[in-house]
Amino acid sequence: MPHQRKTAEIEQQLLIEAIYLRYHYDFRGYAQSSLKRRLQAALTRFDCETLSQLQHRLLHERGVFPALLDYLTVQVSDVFRDPEYFRALREKVVPLLRTYPSLKIWVAGCSTGEEAYSLAILLREEGLLERSLIYATDINSTALQRAEAGVYDIERVPGFTENHARSGGRSSLSDHYSAAYGRVVFDKSLRRHIVFSDHSLATDSVFAEVHLISCRNVLIYFDRTLQDRALGLFREALCRRGFLGLGAKESLRFSSHAPAFEDFVAPERIFQKRGDA
Template sequence: MSSTPEPRLQHPRTARIGDIEQRLLLDAIYYRYHYDFRGYAQASLKRRLQTALSRFGCQTLSQLQDKVLHDASVFPPLLEYLTVQVSEMFRDPRYFKALREQVIPILRTYPSLKVWVAGCSTGEEVYSLAILLHEEGLLERTILYATDINQQALQAAEAGVFDLARVASFTENHVRSGGKTSLSDYYSAAYGRVVFDRALRKQVVFSDHSLATDTVFAEVHLVSCRNVLIYFERELQNRALGLFREALCHRGFLGLGSKESMRFTEQAPAFDDFVLEDRIYRKKVGA
């Protein structure tokens, strides 16, 4: 008979207390700072909060909640753990190639354009779209709204400064996306960093906006919200998609991330598949 001990299972009471602490912490953040993470994927948040505990010298989420409520300086760095700031320029090049070849010809028929990059993080997607629009001769008649809930990320996006070591992958993605110019035409390099041309930022409005609590602020022709919905629970996904449907003009376009889909959502009936393999959808007539 084997003498291997059976694995120890986590006591259900311990698991329940942890879940309660997490819900109370998210409630505290919402009521104290008006940031709503209660509809985010809880398993993902749990992993990030566990990492944050040591950063703030806490043993439990209850201790972290006490600091969040009574020390306003704790929340800004905690926000870095609660939001995912992972992106790169021309990420998933096929998406940008599909925009260039199938969406841009339709957008070109409008005298002016508005584009909403929701959850813009540190700006990689904003600059990618700005470069694409410049190459297609549309940037000067386009306003890009770049929104995120993380103020520090927005400041980084507006600065347009990235590590030089990342530029090789940016450049490869740009080429694969059908880029018509050299990416180096758009930045200057010094001291291990690159700074993107101010002319690209001239057409961008950077603003704080929450898909969990805020409303629509403009009518737009294209919404690009990629790799954001995967961090939301179903109810918040439906809310965000509802905002996009409301913001889009007649027959406007919506682009999602490669692991995201309109399928099985409340808003699916309002959209047609346009380039399904690259997660580009088009608002239906009358939707």
């Protein structure tokens, strides 16, 4: 009914505002339809009938917000996810990255770390890892802890291995991890080149100049204003002629920052910052 729907919309706005005021996590610029679906799932998890009840628990019970954050942030990733994207990086972008004496790469919205390790392995195979530093950032501290551990269920390894091969991998993926007790853990030699850190595209600023930014399947959860803010951060962070990789369903087309970029590998959503931007 219209009245119930309007009440639910008000409850959602109040909940998001409460999160911002109490915990300083800003979801106000996220796509509200996507948040609505995730919050509905959270109601069952927290045994609440309404978002108002969930808000009360959020403000008065320790431990509710970290658990709720897993619903508000999307934790879907894979090693060498979308192999064609990594093949394009390997074949088209890496030859230009070789011209730099040192490399800095930003994985924005790194979730549980799969993409950061994928890039580290790719750079190692291309002989660039020793002069590279990867910043892997996310707003979910629990996800970052899992990412830094680099431990994944062994059942996922066949999919990891197939993706790696399709990306043009030059080694066996097993060269980069060890397996025991139903888990695999990526080598510490990879993690030495990755800095996992909390960073919000909604509220934080640029922290380094980088040569490549990979932010895939993150902007689709933002509204237009927040998308533009994030792309502004990427534009500011990228060095002259630096590269930006987005997700398959993401685009620069409607952003005010679109003129600062040109297509580099259009099918894989890889863009290059213009030299005069």
